[in-house]
Amino acid sequence: MLSETILKTAFERAVRRGSLDMVTAGGERFTFGDGGEPRVSIRFTDAAAQMALCLHPELKLGELFTDGRLVVEQGTFLDLLQLLLQDTRGELDELPLSRLRKIRSWMIRRAENDxxxxxxxxxxxxxxxxxxxxxxxxxxxxxxxxxxxxxxxxxxxxxxxxxxxxxxxxxxxxxxxxxxxxxxxxxxxxxxxxxxxxxxxxxxxxxxxxxxxxxxxxxxxxxxxxxxxxxxxxxxxxxxxxxxxxxxxxxxxxxxxxxxxxxxxxxxxxxxxxxxxxxxxxxxxxxxxxxxxxxxxxxxxxxxxxxxxxxxxxxxxxxxxxxxxxxxxxxxxxxxxxxxxxxxxxxxxxxxxxxxxxxxxxxxxxxxxxxxxxxxxxxxxxxxxxxxxxxxxxxxxxxxxxxxxxxxxxxxxxxx
Structure with a gap:
């Protein structure tokens, strides 16, 4: 599936230290990192959740966890964030469309806080x-x-x-x-x-x-x-x-x-x-x-x-x-x-x-x-x-x- 290919590429870039085990909605398993700590295992409950994370990671990572569609089965949500951020020090912008969304957000004027x-x-x-x-x-x-x-x-x-x-x-x-x-x-x-x-x-x-x-x-x-x-x-x-x-x-x-x-x-x-x-x-x-x-x-x-x-x-x-x-x-x-x-x-x-x-x-x-x-x-x-x-x-x-x-x-x- 396209979403699995995109996620695999993104997680390979982001996770350098520690260990991330990802189970897709279809049951396929991928492992990322050097095998060290922290050790985190996540599972997607449906294929749409995977594609949603690809399309808008900064929003959907939190939404999917909140809605129970991305389940952290080993470790904590903070451990997952550590794996994704500790070596990139940026936003969750390793997925393709997030940079376009960043540009769009600057083009749309924020409403006044009256x-x-x-x-x-x-x-x-x-x-x-x-x-x-x-x-x-x-x-x-x-x-x-x-x-x-x-x-x-x-x-x-x-x-x-x-x-x-x-x-x-x-x-x-x-x-x-x-x-x-x-x-x-x-x-x-x-x-x-x-x-x-x-x-x-x-x-x-x-x-x-x-x-x-x-x-x-x-x-x-x-x-x-x-x-x-x-x-x-x-x-x-x-x-x-x-x-x-x-x-x-x-x-x-x-x-x-x-x-x-x-x-x-x-x-x-x-x-x-x-x-x-x-x-x-x-x-x-x-x-x-x-x-x-x-x-x-x-x-x-x-x-x-x-x-x-x-x-x-x-x-x-x-x-x-x-x-x-x-x-x-x-x-x-x-x-x-x-x-x-x-x-x-x-x-x-x-x-x-x-x-x-x-x-x-x-x-x-x-x-x-x-x-x-x-x-x-x-x-x-x-x-x-x-x-x-x-x-x-x-x-x-x-x-x-x-x-x-x-x-x-x-x-x-x-x-x-």
Whole structure:
């Protein structure tokens, strides 16, 4: 069959280390690789599945696994991704028509993420049953890249270090007003108020589920006089703030809206203010976001390269005062999430169904593989309106982290 010939050629190119055993729908068996680890065995349940993978591998690999038409009989889906990506470091573009599809995706203009569409896209992912996220996130529900300042750090410790690292870069002092764009379940906003001493924090989200949890957390912490969470779009915010933070939200803005985003940030940031933008991005050339991810997990999303962000930042009149690239930190974070998710798979199955479990295993594995074997990274951009509002060396970051860590320890002793 034509599909078997195409798959055989593609897998021979891609799988160099490890072992891949492929059983076709017709029962024919092929083996690829050098016979080492990892060892993976896959089986196609129907011939149409094989041809679908040939025609659109970036989309269909995830779809076929989710639908149970590509069965991983030995190893895991992440092991399969390792075999396909560890020596190519690219997208799943070894199959003939994928390059044509890549060109087509650039020719089709992406729809603007207007306020209505943006809210619908956020609800698609973040308004799921809250019990799902409690099964695999840390206790603070930090749903973004952690910061592993020690190789043996736990997920909880690494997420605490992430908040500390961001707060240090923001240079938050007593009395500062802070805007948190994309405030999630409230953890960052609460940290900036309680540990960093911000005078007021306004967190905005488009997720009703996250808003409800954030407000309840602020009430339980007794900080509602200083921390407020609202269901609001960044384009509609008024006022001015000493500090702006945005963690894990920019990926949802969409390339056509970058000018709107950074112009809004400049308008909202005080003349002597500081902003910290924490976003997933890519270290290579611009490339369309994985189509399976945008269809099933994060509709409207786009992972930027610096060359896509910088022109919009410059046009907005903002100054880049610091850039840090976090490389494998998100791979470690996603590994922890994936392991926790799989450990609680039976509980997830009670909330949803088998197809949902496979879809989320696919999502977590695809995401982890992007940071391990492809060009996905996390950018932390520090921005300002003037070039004299942050220190001229980076020593202050470690100094402030140490002070924040001591504050956290004092709060822990006080509450114990």
């Amino acid at each position: 306020a209505t569409r943006a809210k619908r896209n956020v609800a698609h992912h973040y308004d799921l049953d809250g019990r799902l996220y409690a099964l695999f996130l840390d206790s603070d529900r930090q749903y973004s890249c952690a910061y592993f300042d020690r190789p043996d750090a736990s997920l909880e410790e690494a997420q605490a270090a992430k908040k500390r690292h961001i707060a240090a870069k923001l240079l938050v002092d007593r009395g500062h007003s802070v805007l948190d764009i994309g405030s999630g379940w409230g953890g960052m906003g609460l940290y900036l108020a309680q540990a960093a001493g911000a005078g007021s924090v306004k967190g905005i989200t488009l997720s009703e589920e996250q808003l409800d949890v954030s407000r309840r957390r602020a009430a339980a912490a007794g900080v509602m006089d200083r921390v407020r969470f609202d269901l609001e779009d960044y384009r509609h915010i008024s006022g001015s703030f000493d500090r702006i933070v945005s963690v894990g939200m920019f990926e949802h803005v969409g390339l056509p809206s970058y000018d709107d985003y950074f112009q809004a940030c400049r308008r909202l940031l005080k003349e002597d203010g500081v902003m910290l933008l924490h976003t997933i991005g890519r270290s290579g050339a611009p490339y369309p976001t994985n189509p399976w991810i945008t269809k099933y997990i994060f509709p409207g999303g786009h992972l930027p390269v610096l060359s896509e962000m910088m022109p919009a930042i410059e046009r907005a009149g903002l100054i880049v005062t610091d850039i840090e690239v976090l490389r494998l930190h998100y791979a470690y974070t996603l590994q922890a999430w994936r392991e926790r998710f799989l450990a609680h798979r039976e509980e997830v199955l009670k909330l949803y169904d088998e197809r949902f479990c496979r879809m989320w295993e696919c999502y977590l594995a695809l995401s982890e593989s992007a940071f391990r074997w492809q060009d996905a990274v996390v950018f932390q951009l520090q921005l300002a309106r003037r070039n004299d509002v942050v220190p001229i060396t980076r020593d202050y970051i470690a100094e402030r982290e140490a002070a924040l860590k001591e504050t956290e320890a004092m709060e822990f002793r006080r509450s114990a």
